[in-house]
Amino acid sequence: MAVTATETEAHPPSFLRRYVFSTDHKIIGIQYWLTGGLMGILGAFLAGLIRLQLTWPTTQWNLLAKVFPVGMEGGFMKPEFYISLVTMHGTIMIFFFVSLTLVSGFGNYLIPLQLGARDMAFPFLNMLSYWIIVPAILVAAASFFVEGGAAGSGWTAYPPLSAIPEAAPGSGLGQTLWLIAVALFIASFTMGGLNYVTTILNLRARGMSLMRMPLTIWSFLIAAAIGLLAFPPLTAAAIMLLFDRHLGTSFYLPEGLFVAGQLLPNGGGSPLLWQHLFWFLGHPEVYVLILPGLGVTFDVLVPFTRRPAFGYKVTVYCLLIIAFLSMVVWGHHMFVSGMNPLIGEFFSIGTLLITIPSTVIGVNMIATLWGGKLRLTSAGMFALGTICFFGVGGLGGVFLGNAAADIQLHDTAFVVGHFHFMIGGVTLLAIFAGSYFWFPKMFGKILSETLGKIHFWLTVVPFYGIFVTMHFYGLAGAPRRYYSLSQYGFLDDVAWMPLVMSTFAFAMMAGQALFVVNVIKSLWRGQVADKNPWEATTLEWTAPSPPPHGNWGDALPVVYRGPYEYHAAMGGTDFVPQTAPQKGG
Amino acid sequence: MGKANRPGPFGSTSGIILAAVIGALGVGVFVLGARRYLPPVASRHGIGIDAMLVYLLVTTGTLVVLGHLVLGYFVFRFSRGREVSSSLPGVRAERIWSIVPALIMTVIAEGGVLVIGIPVFSELYTEGPPSDAIVIEVTAEQFTWNVRYPGADGAFGRLDPSLISAENPLGLDPSDPAGVDDIHELALMYVPVNRPVRVRLRAKDVLHSFYLPYHRIKQDAVPGMTIDLWFVPTREGEFDLACAELCGFGHYQMRGFLHVVSEEEFERWLEERRG
Numbered sequence: 038m039a040v041t042a043t044e045t046e047a048h049p050p051s052f053l054r055r056y057v058f059s060t061d062h063k064i065i066g067i068q069y070w071l072t073g074g075l076m077g078i079l080g081a082f083l084a085g086l087i088r089l090q091l092t093w094p095t096t097q098w099n100l101l102a103k104v105f106p107v108g109m110e111g112g113f114m115k116p117e118f119y120i121s122l123v124t125m126h127g128t129i130m131i132f133f134f135v136s137l138t139l140v141s142g143f144g145n146y147l148i149p150l151q152l153g154a155r156d157m158a159f160p161f162l163n164m165l166s167y168w169i170i171v172p173a174i175l176v177a178a179a180s181f182f183v184e185g186g187a188a189g190s191g192w193t194a195y196p197p198l199s200a201i202p203e204a205a206p207g208s209g210l211g212q213t214l215w216l217i218a219v220a221l222f223i224a225s226f227t228m229g230g231l232n233y234v235t236t237i238l239n240l241r242a243r244g245m246s247l248m249r250m251p252l253t254i255w256s257f258l259i260a261a262a263i264g265l266l267a268f269p270p271l272t273a274a275a276i277m278l279l280f281d282r283h284l285g286t287s288f289y290l291p292e293g294l295f296v297a298g299q300l301l302p303n304g305g306g307s308p309l310l311w312q313h314l315f316w317f318l319g320h321p322e323v324y325v326l327i328l329p330g331l332g333v334t335f336d337v338l339v340p341f342t343r344r345p346a347f348g349y350k351v352t353v354y355c356l357l358i359i360a361f362l363s364m365v366v367w368g369h370h371m372f373v374s375g376m377n378p379l380i381g382e383f384f385s386i387g388t389l390l391i392t393i394p395s396t397v398i399g400v401n402m403i404a405t406l407w408g409g410k411l412r413l414t415s416a417g418m419f420a421l422g423t424i425c426f427f428g429v430g431g432l433g434g435v436f437l438g439n440a441a442a443d444i445q446l447h448d449t450a451f452v453v454g455h456f457h458f459m460i461g462g463v464t465l466l467a468i469f470a471g472s473y474f475w476f477p478k479m480f481g482k483i484l485s486e487t488l489g490k491i492h493f494w495l496t497v498v499p500f501y502g503i504f505v506t507m508h509f510y511g512l513a514g515a516p517r518r519y520y521s522l523s524q525y526g527f528l529d530d531v532a533w534m535p536l537v538m539s540t541f542a543f544a545m546m547a548g549q550a551l552f553v554v555n556v557i558k559s560l561w562r563g564q565v566a567d568k569n570p571w572e573a574t575t576l577e578w579t580a581p582s583p584p585p586h587g588n589w590g591d592a593l594p595v596v597y598r599g600p601y602e603y604h605a606a607m608g609g610t611d612f613v614p615q616t617a618p619q620k621g622g
Numbered sequence: 623m624g625k626a627n628r629p630g631p632f633g634s635t636s637g638i639i640l641a642a643v644i645g646a647l648g649v650g651v652f653v654l655g656a657r658r659y660l661p662p663v664a665s666r667h668g669i670g671i672d673a674m675l676v677y678l679l680v681t682t683g684t685l686v687v688l689g690h691l692v693l694g695y696f697v698f699r700f701s702r703g704r705e706v707s708s709s710l711p712g713v714r715a716e717r718i719w720s721i722v723p724a725l726i727m728t729v730i731a732e733g734g735v736l737v738i739g740i741p742v743f744s745e746l747y748t749e750g751p752p753s754d755a756i757v758i759e760v761t762a763e764q765f766t767w768n769v770r771y772p773g774a775d776g777a778f779g780r781l782d783p784s785l786i787s788a789e790n791p792l793g794l795d796p797s798d799p800a801g802v803d804d805i806h807e808l809a810l811m812y813v814p815v816n817r818p819v820r821v822r823l824r825a826k827d828v829l830h831s832f833y834l835p836y837h838r839i840k841q842d843a844v845p846g847m848t849i850d851l852w853f854v855p856t857r858e859g860e861f862d863l864a865c866a867e868l869c870g871f872g873h874y875q876m877r878g879f880l881h882v883v884s885e886e887e888f889e890r891w892l893e894e895r896r897g
Contacts, residue, residue: 293845309844348716382744393728396726399723401720435731436682441738445838501651520873
């Protein structure tokens with residue numbers, strides 16, 4: 038049940054209940070934001086190791102040999118360790134960085150504040166969702182140190198590689214721990230999703246009709262809904278995979294498998310079943326991450342253009358159409374999988390339909406600038422960067438949704454470049470845009486603009502350098518998940534690319550350190566933020582910075598208008614908060 | 623709210639820089655993409671796949687440049703401290719701004735796949751190989767390719783996984799006469815130029831993917847399934863075969879070779895191997 042102001046003031050909670058096992062959505066949101074951030078740093082570290090191997094495979098790294106005595110024995114990376122790095126980089130970035138920071142972090146923090154509610158609908162469930170993530174992370178991290186190392190079947194965990202412990206070093210205990218970590222993540226995400234949908238539908242402030250909700254809230258609502266629909270099949274799939282691994286079932290294992298010198302007794306299953314179940318989740322999951330990225334981008338962009346979001350209603354409808362289509366196009370991950378090719382043609386046409394609402398959202402973002410008066414803050418610049426990434430990433434998707442083009446591009450670096458622009462880039466920039474924008478609300482301090490802008494340049498430009506290059510590396514035919522590509526003649530012409538990508542990658546990593554410095558420095562002695570430092574219109578800016586438990590004092594805000602009223606000059610300002618009564622009303 | 627607590631003014635200089643960089647990034651993508659990266663095509667249907675790819679590179683490349691330039695121009699124009707426009711976009715403007723880009727995208731994405739893409743995909747996958755095709759069986763395993771040609775009888779011998787051993791990697795059944803003259807190669811394929819090649823693709827242990835970069839062929843090998851693929855090699859030479867589906871730590875070294883030779887040379891090679 039929702040907390041009331043009097044309830045929270047009557048019993049000042051202990052430190053532990055207040056900051057660690059808190060049921061306050063803001064604390065939980067910040068916990069997710071921080072945890073996700075730390076996991077992002079870990080994921081970036083793994084990416085750095087991958088780049089080292091791909092660029093300087095013959096260099097001896099003695100320091101790394103001390104950290105990973107098995108995987109980096111003698112200072113040289115083993116192929117199985119490389120595959121574990123690829124697997125865990127993807128797993129950590131998708132499930133434990135972007136999901137946690139963007140969806141769980143901003144979602145928990147913003148939903149009640151932007152809706153005018155005191156807390157989420159189920160605060161205890163909310164706390165539980167966070168505390169289930171902690172063991173999930175510990176299990177995933179521990180897998181690096183077990184025999185055989187961390188899981189080595191890619192973040193997609195395709196059987197039979199992931200189903201047969203003898204098939205690869207990482208398919209032993211490491212793979213079991215991977216499955217447990219992902220299962221815990223799904224449990225947590227399901228709790229969060231239930232909370233999001235219930236809160237958004239039931240706890241809106243008086244006057245906050247659906248069509249007056251900020252686009253961030255719309256995107257969280259839609260993302261939570263598709264998450265709730267798409268995750269259960271993967272849960273079932275993961276349990277069946279555990280059964281195949283440990284109880285001798287054969288859901289994914291056909292007859293006649295001959296692995297590591299032995300004929301296996303299994304029979305009757307199909308590896309393709311996993312791919313269908315996995316991508317039935319996996320593709321909607323992309324939108325679970327991207328849609329909030331788009332919503333956040335709108336909400337950050339609009340206050341810095343001083344213009345309403347262009348085509349609000351159309352954007353909402355487009356988000357809904359994308360959500361629907363996302364559930365019926367998973368097969369485009371399987372054009373060359375051995376699935377019936379006729380279905381491939383259906384999935385190809387269906388997938389490319391998504392480009393239409395996506396284009397509309399993209400041009401609506403650009404059009405929001407028209408007639409405005411831009412304030413180029415770090416937050417606003419990151420939001421502009423998100424538009425660019427969405428454009429490049431989206432257009433790359435047109436290649437991969439096309440079954441004929443996909444024959445050449447499937448499982449190459451082109452795919453890796455593409456999804457880094459989308460679930461890596463759009464979301465990353467949205468996370469930064471949101472962080473610069475809502476940091477004053479979260480912590481009462483404003484992040485340094487100077488550091489923020491350097492951070493922006495050191496993020497966006499290197500990102501293009503890495504991942505645009507990676508697209509063309511893939512077009513030249515470079516397969517993904519390769520420990521070494523030096524022996525293949527068809528890559529001679531593009532042998533210069535790995536060094537370019539790595540140089541940009543390390544530049545970008547250095548740039549991210551500035552953000553960490555900025556957060557610490559600004560928390561310590563940053564400029565103090567008032568209630569509404571960006572002169573924005575949505576409800577969170579009517580609460581104190583940072584808001585107290587319960588968010589508002591005795592009275593909850595009442596909403597009289599839409600979320601983006603920046604046009605009319607009223608009383609010397611160029612914005613009208615959602616709480617301002619209509620004239621004569 | 624106190625003005626002192628607000629971040630300072632944001633001048634137009636940063637707007638000009640930002641606009642310039644956004645534009646430059648878009649142009650940069652286009653310039654980088656204007657080079658030729660695809661390995662020279664060596665198969666008949668590959669020409670169709672390349673046509674698809676080039677069409678997409680040109681159309682989406684144009685959109686990338688246009689999008690960046692428009693966004694850059696907007697940033698340049700609207701960051702110069704002028705007054706906010708007080709008029710709101712009309713319903714008509716909103717409709718046009720949505721419908722026109724949506725139509726352009728529909729034509730590029732769906733038009734491309736329907737007119738160029740699906741015919742190629744369909745020829746390759748649903749029509750199947752012509753009857754005069756050379757039939758080769760390829761069985762992928764960690765971390766190599768077993769290549770089998772039927773002998774003079776034109777029939778493959780029966781396989782039984784329970785007979786697999788170091789000397790008999792495919793589990794060829796010695797009691798089947800059809801298998802006596804089968805030819806077995808490791809990571810090596812010989813095919814005649816300009817004749818359809820039909821590959822019956824299998825896997826022994828985990829997923830692999832049969833990837834011929836020059837021939838625009840990629841097909842997963844799935845344990846428990848025999849998947850047919852076919853192509854017509856159009857150039858003689860030695861070409862790379864690689865694995866494109868993660869299959870374990872040796873994934874990267876699953877290299878094979880496709881030798882495309884003249885019809886006579888192929889017959890000679892076949893004779894020699896039949897010994």
